[in-house]
Amino acid sequence: MEYIASIVLISVGAALINNFVLHYFVGICPFVGVSRRVEMAFGMGCAVTFVISIAAFLSWTFTYFVTRPGAPVTTWIWGMVNPGSEAVVDLSILNYIIYIFVIASSVQFVEMYLRKFFPALFKAFGIFLPLITTNCAILFGCLEIMKHITGVSSPAEMWGLDKALVFAVSGGIGFAIAITMMAGIREELDLCDVPKPLEGAGITLLVAGIMAMAFMGFTGVDRGLEALLLK
Amino acid sequence: MDLMTTVTIAVAAGTMLVLAVAMSLVLGWANRAFHVEVDPRIDAINDALPAANCGGCGYVGCGEYAEAIVHEGADIDLCPVGGPATAADVAEIMGVDVGDAAPKRPVVHCSAEYPQRLGRHEYAGEMTCTSANLIAGVQGCIYGCLGFGDCVMACEYDAIHIVNGLAKVDYDKCIGCSACARACPRNIITMIPFKTERVMTVACSNKDFGKDVKNVCETGCIGCKSCEKVTKGLFHLENNLPILDYDHLADDYDFGDALKKCPMESLVWVGKPSAEDIAETADEVLPDVVEADFKTTVDKTEWRG
DSSP, X not given: OHHHHHHHHHHHIIIIITOTTTTSOOSHHHHHHSOSSHHXXXXXXXXXXXXXXXXXXXXXXXXXXXXXXXXXXXHXXXXXXXXXXXXXXXXXXXXXXXXXXXXXXXXXXHHHHHHHHOHHHHHHHTTHHHHGGGOHHHHHHHHHHHHHHHSOSSGGGSOOHHHHHHHHHHHHHHHHHHHHHHHHHHHHHTTSOOOGGGTTHXXXXXXXXXXXXXXXXXXXXXXXXXXXXXO | OOHHHHHHHHHHHHHHHHHHHHHHHHHHHHHHHTOOOOOHHXXXXXXXXXXXXXXXXXXXXXXXXXXXXXIIOOOTTOOTTTHHXXXXXXXXXXXXXXXXXXXXXXXXXXXXXXXGBOSOOOOOSOSSHHHHTTSSOSSXXXXXXXXXXXXXXXXXXXXXXXXXXXXXXXXXXXXXXXXHHHHOTTOOEEEEEOSSSEEEEEOOOOOSOHHHHHHHBSSOOOOOOHHHHHTTTSEEEETTEEEEOGGGOOTTOOOHHHHHHOTTOOEEEEESOOHHHHHHTTTOOOOOOOOOOHHHHSOOSOOOO
């Protein structure tokens, strides 16, 4: 029961309470750039969710097995070279470059896949598809996972692959929810009489700010959920 | 270097190597598995086009135009930037004949500068032709150039300027993207094929009868038909305006009689100046233009902050 509770809390936390876009303000460029039409925004949300899942899987694997201090692979190699040593090999410096590497590769993969099977979506994305590479939401997801592997006080609190994937997928879903809602509002805004100085980017950023404030209403939901699930 | 550092560096390098090899294998497989057949002609045309993405051909960009040529059979000589050279390249790729396409350049069909325009009034609205065109009374002529420079703003090549209230095209800089023609709210800029470096144009857009034109302009065409008579129908009048038939115009046609007969000086040569024009202004001394370089732009005084 405690396990289910932690999974539910991680997913609700990443998707709603600490929404990547509306709480941490990462991934703003596609949030504003591709939120003109609902179907495009939904497609972007799906693409980001897909990329963030692959990136989270790969980055968790590499962080856990290779780059964290005392990771199995490095410990084993160190043991072969210098048996009996207590020292720990730390490859944490590689974290960022590995994350960027896996994100760029998975974006390239998604791009090829979309080009083959969804040419219309591919055309609609245009430049924003390669820009997922530099989408901070995805790097943010990887870094958050890293924080829960290397930055924990005891090994028991360390995130396994299951929790990392749940975090990444629900973070991506949170992004998709935010951008699709934004696109819905902006489609309605096209029909509204927006004051001249606020047209375009101005009203979009205002709406984003109001949405972020609305999402603050989810604060505390996790405590209620925890009490409910662990009753 | 101690053993620890050596091992760390070696393992780090090994990790990146393994990662790189694994990713390139996956992406290499995906590249083959998800391969999309693209007509090789589209890529070839894309390379032949100038990649200015100006939209002068009427398509969004060069890529869309290349696709339209192959899939929709669009004309091959639409690219205003590349001109005949590009059209020939594209024709070769598509295996068709290129006609004698001449590059199209914009021509402003108005010759009245501020002093020649009558009935001008003070205008305090937004300083664009689009706004000024909405209201009456900015100037007498409701067809001619307003001189607020919407075309200047539209031009990305600094090739059109307002001189004394009238838009003038700089044909040395113009690439013929037709952005100015689209920007003009009065549609007095049209794209005309430049078969020769100098082209005869009708520099008036006023469709009214002679008396009304004379009330609003000192140089506007009054529709007297003398050019039509002298050139035996090369000009023909529509809506009190002579239209020059560029399709049947010989490159070396002599417009001397027509120019002499035109009472309003509405027939104007545009493009490169002729040898006589250059000789006429040869004795004028032009002011020196100071080029911006290190000596003229950097202040040599010592800074004593």
